Amino acid sequence: MIWIDTILQGILLGGLYALFALGLSLVFGIMRLVNLAHGDLIVFAAYLILVLVTLLGLGPFLAAAIAAPIMFALGFALQRLVLNRVLGTDILPPLLVTFGLSVLLQNALQEGFSADSRRIPAGWLETASVPLGPISLGVMPLMTFASAILVTLALQWLFYRTSLGRAFRATSDDPVTASLMGVKPASVFAKATGIAMIVVTIAALYLGTRANFDPTTGPARLIYAFEAVIIGGLGSLWGTLAGGIIIGVAQTVGAQINPEWQILAGHIAFLVVLLIRPRGLFPRAFD
Amino acid sequence: MALLETKGLTAFYGDFQALFGVDVSLSEGETVAVIGANGAGKTTLMRSISGVIAQAPGMVRFEGREIGATAADDIMAAGIAMVPEGRKLFPSLSVEENLLMGCHRRKVNGPWTLQSVYELFPILKERRDRPGTALSGGQQQMVSIGRALMSNPRVLLCDEISLGLAPVVIKDIYAAFPQIRATGASIVVVEQDIGQAMKVADRVYCMMEGRVTLSGAPADLSREEIHDAYFGTAA
Numbered sequence: 390m391i392w393i394d395t396i397l398q399g400i401l402l403g404g405l406y407a408l409f410a411l412g413l414s415l416v417f418g419i420m421r422l423v424n425l426a427h428g429d430l431i432v433f434a435a436y437l438i439l440v441l442v443t444l445l446g447l448g449p450f451l452a453a454a455i456a457a458p459i460m461f462a463l464g465f466a467l468q469r470l471v472l473n474r475v476l477g478t479d480i481l482p483p484l485l486v487t488f489g490l491s492v493l494l495q496n497a498l499q500e501g502f503s504a505d506s507r508r509i510p511a512g513w514l515e516t517a518s519v520p521l522g523p524i525s526l527g528v529m530p531l532m533t534f535a536s537a538i539l540v541t542l543a544l545q546w547l548f549y550r551t552s553l554g555r556a557f558r559a560t561s562d563d564p565v566t567a568s569l570m571g572v573k574p575a576s577v578f579a580k581a582t583g584i585a586m587i588v589v590t591i592a593a594l595y596l597g598t599r600a601n602f603d604p605t606t607g608p609a610r611l612i613y614a615f616e617a618v619i620i621g622g623l624g625s626l627w628g629t630l631a632g633g634i635i636i637g638v639a640q641t642v643g644a645q646i647n648p649e650w651q652i653l654a655g656h657i658a659f660l661v662v663l664l665i666r667p668r669g670l671f672p673r674a675f676d
Numbered sequence: 677m678a679l680l681e682t683k684g685l686t687a688f689y690g691d692f693q694a695l696f697g698v699d700v701s702l703s704e705g706e707t708v709a710v711i712g713a714n715g716a717g718k719t720t721l722m723r724s725i726s727g728v729i730a731q732a733p734g735m736v737r738f739e740g741r742e743i744g745a746t747a748a749d750d751i752m753a754a755g756i757a758m759v760p761e762g763r764k765l766f767p768s769l770s771v772e773e774n775l776l777m778g779c780h781r782r783k784v785n786g787p788w789t790l791q792s793v794y795e796l797f798p799i800l801k802e803r804r805d806r807p808g809t810a811l812s813g814g815q816q817q818m819v820s821i822g823r824a825l826m827s828n829p830r831v832l833l834c835d836e837i838s839l840g841l842a843p844v845v846i847k848d849i850y851a852a853f854p855q856i857r858a859t860g861a862s863i864v865v866v867e868q869d870i871g872q873a874m875k876v877a878d879r880v881y882c883m884m885e886g887r888v889t890l891s892g893a894p895a896d897l898s899r900e901e902i903h904d905a906y907f908g909t910a911a
């Protein structure tokens with residue numbers, strides 16, 4: 390029974406990791422850009438939600454709904470004004486620039502909010518749980534997992550059922566030919582990063598309500614996100630969700646064996662999957 | 677007045693100069709062929725007109741407007757559609773999605789819709805849900821032509837649509853041209869196959885080493901003239 394509980398908790402935790410990872414996966418899938426500031430952007434969004442909650446006295450969900458369009462605009466501008474300039478055949482410049490952004494965000498948050506750890510208050514939801522036979526599952530973890538599935542479904546719909554999604558895929562295949570179809574790659578990329586920042590806001594909501602965070606929390610989230618994206622197969626959204634779940638389950642199982650092994654077990658699962666399937670679980674047919 | 681014209685067009689890849697003062701023009705409703713050996717600069721000319729290679733202003737005019745410095749996506753929106761060399765289908769898109777990309781930006785009511793493109797190339801309708809790149813070379817070329825038609829362009833640029841295809845397939849594809857012409861589109865076809873070019877075109881330009889070496893109506897050009905312009909007099 391304890392193992393069923395452990396695995397269920399792991400799956401739910403995996404939902405959180407998937408939320409960390411989906412924005413990264415989206416951006417990588419479209420423009421082959423690895424955003425090293427992704428984790429810090431999640432933490433930034435968590436502070437933004439925290440400010441809206443404490444200053445305006447809003448509930449965390451309403452605050453996140455307000456933060457989402459702000460984050461979209463910031464992501465759009467970031468891509469338009471900075472990242473588009475460094476995208477090219479050389480992968481080093483975008484890595485350097487997003488690494489710089491990561492340091493900048495951490496320092497700015499440190500200045501603005503001090504190094505103290507914070508949490509977004511979620512009231513009674515924080516401790517609420519639903520009994521499931523002998524097991525009880527937290528309401529917040531359940532909502533996190535449900536959100537991860539909804540976000541995956543929504544992105545999947547956007548990608549495969551809308552003309553913007555078609556332009557995303559075409560531009561990712563071949564930006565020059567896409568421009569011959571009237572697509573402006575710079576603006577397609579800006580929209581993609583804006584949408585990724587909406588996912589980041591959703592991730593931030595659950596990161597901030599479920600655990601403490603401080604300005605240096607970002608890089609560790611980036612690593613989990615990164616591992617989930619790679620396990621899943623680059624550019625596959627369902628793969629990313631599966632990758633998040635694998636890391637979540639590995640961590641809770643590891644922790645069940647020995648509490649000190651939680652983080653390590655996640656990294657080992659990552660390496661094992663890569664050894665067996667070097668291109669991830671659901672690689673794209675071409676690349 | 678010409679619908680589309682270049683004047684003294686030059687183009688560079690880094691330090692390498694690929695075009696040296698090219699003057700070509702296309703009138704409303706006309707079909708023009710550009711012939712020339714490999715490396716003559718035909719593709720570079722198409723890329724310069726379509727904006728893939730940015731030009732100094734003043735070298736390309738379309739409908740009387742200067743477009744030399746206009747971005748590729750805006751040039752397509754203005755009505756110049758390209759069937760690029762090598763077909764260039766989007767591998768992650770189905771046949772139908774590839775076609776729909778053609779009118780992603782330029783949505784102009786006209787003769788060309790999904791339905792009329794499927795009537796022109798019925799095989800594509802059968803394969804509409806397959807990945808574009810899973811089709812045979814000839815069918816991929818039909819997708820690439822159909823995709824360009826979807827925007828109901830004023831000018832259709834076709835870069836070596838017969839490249840790498842079997843003669844019967846080439847015949848099938850060129851069989852669609854009378855119908856395309858009948859809708860009023862003005863067409864530029866780039867060809868290495870001189871015979872095919874002579875059959876389809878009202879006028880021919882021959883290029884060699886980045887320059888136009890000969891131009892005229894097929895009926896007015898002798899075999900010797902074309903041979904010299906194509907291979908150089910030394911050959």
Ligand SMILES: Nc1ncnc2c1ncn2[C@@H]1O[C@H](COP(=O)(O)OP(=O)(O)O)[C@@H](O)[C@H]1O
Nearest residue numbers: 689692694712713714715716717718719720721
């Ligand atoms: N991307 C490129 N970089 C450098 N040189 C190029 C490039 N594309 C074409 N060239 C050169 O420009 C010249 C014209 O090429 P191109 O326009 O492709 O000729 P064509 O289409 O007539 O075969 C050739 O000498 C070719 O080697």
Ligand SMILES: [Mg+2]
Nearest residue numbers: 718719761836
């Ligand atoms: Mg060529």
